[in-house]
Amino acid sequence: MASGLDPLRFDYPVSSLDDLMAVVGRLRTTLAEEPNSWENPTLGRFLEAMEAWLSTFPQAYINVGDEIPTPDWRFVADLLRPGQTSRGVSRRLLGIRPAVERGVSHMCPEP
Numbered sequence: 001m002a003s004g005l006d007p008l009r010f011d012y013p014v015s016s017l018d019d020l021m022a023v024v025g026r027l028r029t030t031l032a033e034e035p036n037s038w039e040n041p042t043l044g045r046f047l048e049a050m051e052a053w054l055s056t057f058p059q060a061y062i063n064v065g066d067e068i069p070t071p072d073w074r075f076v077a078d079l080l081r082p083g084q085t086s087r088g089v090s091r092r093l094l095g096i097r098p099a100v101e102r103g104v105s106h107m108c109p110e111p
Contacts, residue, residue: 043083 005012007019007026014020035041040049053060061068 007022008030012019012023014023031038031041040046058068
């Protein structure tokens with residue numbers, strides 16, 4: 001945990017994978033231990049809130065005088081996809097693309 005701050009605070013410095021994992025871990029723990037403290041405790045409501053925040057995220061930074069970050073959108077999408085299925089994650093880790101992408105009828109390893 002960076003600087004002993006609570007990872008759920010917006011001023012918690014996230015500059016590494018470990019920092020991000022601390023945020024995710026704290027979210028998971030808080031949901032399990034204090035579900036009533038969550039405004040969006042279901043997956044549907046959480047995703048709806050995330051979508052709403054993303055639609056206006058530059059303004060959130062402008063409002064507090066922070067620089068607007070340039071996220072890696074593919075990474076963000078890849079981070080969210082395992083919640084729906086772990087199959088794509090396993091394929092990516094193994095370097096395997098679906099046969100449809102390769103034009104063949106079975107799974108093929110990346111060249």
